[in-house]
Amino acid sequence: MKNFILSITLVLATAVGFSQVEDNGITITVTIDNVTNDNGKVLMSLHTSETFMKGKGIQDAESAIKDGKITITFENVLPGDYAILALHDENSNGRMDFQDNGMPKESFGMSNNVMLMGPPQYDDAKFKVEDKDLELNIRF
Template sequence: MKNLILAFALTLSTLFSFSQDEGITITVTIDNVKNDTGKVLMSLHTSETFMKGKGIIDAESEIKDGKVIITFENVTAGEYAILALHDENSNQRMDFRENGMPLESFGTSNNVMAFGPPQYDDAKFKVEDKDLELNIRF
């Protein structure tokens, strides 16, 4: 009987330890998209991938009433930044004017808007041991 109870307790503790290894969920809301045309593209980046192409996790969402919610799941602890783009013409990239200024709205985690391209140090945040909810403004 002791062996049965011990085996049951060991099984339960193993199940709980696996459920804790699933990673963190980051839920990002953008509620000021200027229209519902196109999609919002969003990428989770490390310092190595920021402004250099695809993120470590990329996602996209339809826009409804100027709002999108995108969730990044199973994110491991570490330091990250998020880039978001309102891809109005659905061409999967940011479009620019002849003078280099963006034609489409964009934003970053921490909502720092400066002249010039976004900087990782301005947009970075830490993922530790609990789920996060972020709001990005365009």
């Protein structure tokens, strides 16, 4: 009988524990409202200093474009410093395309809407996630 009661108690404790799982982070909602056309999609990546301009971000997302606008949400982001890179992938090939002289063919942007003379820099794009949800707007 002791084992039965112990087993029931363990099952109930586990069920209560799983039902009370909380989000462990902040939500970042990013809007772009000046996409030049509705062709393709917008790709967006949330980066730390370790992943910035080195491939995939710690969270990657994409969105179809409607009337030149998109909204993407990153969830459960832990406090710290981050940067966001966004690309209008007009031909849906999953990467940025370049002209012969090295200039990008497709629109792009990053957090803080920095005007670029050269490749994006993490320190220009970084922002701090603290204790409340964020809403950001990126311009292409």
